[in-house]
Amino acid sequence: MGGDRPRGSRYRLADARERFNSWRAxxxxxAGVLTAMGAISILYPPYAGLTIGQLPIRMATTAGCGSLVIGGLVVMLGLTMWLQPVMHVFAGSGVILLALASIPVSNLGGFFLGLLLSLIGASLSIAWTPGQPASAHPSRAVEAPGAAVTALATDVRTQDEEVAQPPSATRRRRRAEADRRRVRSD
Structure with a gap:
């Protein structure tokens, strides 16, 4: 947890932020955030109460039960995107189906706001691919100088590939390898 840092709340906060960023990456x-926001906007209108002065205004429709079921499932699939990233395609597909089902069932999909947020979140979930770890990223990898050139210059061939080459090319390659060995031994 950052053993080389001095102790203090500022450094603990920085460590927590680093852990959160690595978890989030x-x-x-x-996709999970947008899906959860869409679920909340699908769930909210049927249960919201608006009061203007002394006059309570409520939406008393049959959409309450459907909104609860669809919104609850969309929230669960949004959490699945976070907690089980391997299931991102399944969760995204389920959210798309539920968001489209919320149009007739749940007040036009939360007055289209919940529908749009859920569809965008589901699309992001389906399109998401796991990133490379920081050590595998080419710009962050630490290599010895000239390692890439050496790796490209190293020519490893199988016996079948040597047979496919004309005899003169094989002889030239063997002579070049022998010369390299002789230079290294000197």
């Missing part, structure tokens, strides 16, 4: 985080 390994999953479709924004």
């Amino acid at each position: 390994g999953r479709p985080f924004l």
Whole structure:
């Protein structure tokens, strides 16, 4: 947890932020956020009470039960995107189906706001691919100088590939290898 840092709340906060960022990088985080926001806007209108002065205004429709079921399932699939990133395609597909089902069932999909947020989150979830770890990223990898050139210059061939080459090319390659060995031994 940052053993080389001095102790203090500022450094603990920085460590917590680093841990959160590394956790967030390994999953479709924004897809889950948008999906959860869409679920909330699907769930909210049937249960919301608006009061203007002394006059309570309530939406008393049959959409309450459907909104609860659809919104609850969309929330669960949004959490699945975070907690089980391997299931991102399944969760995204389920959210798309539920968001489309919310149009007739749940007040036009939460007055289209919940529908749009859920569809965008589901699309991001389906399109998400796991990133490379920081050590595997080419710009962050630490290599010895000239390692890439050496790796490209190393020519490893099988016996079948040598047979496919004309005899003169094989002889030239063997002579070049022998010359390299002789230079290294000197």
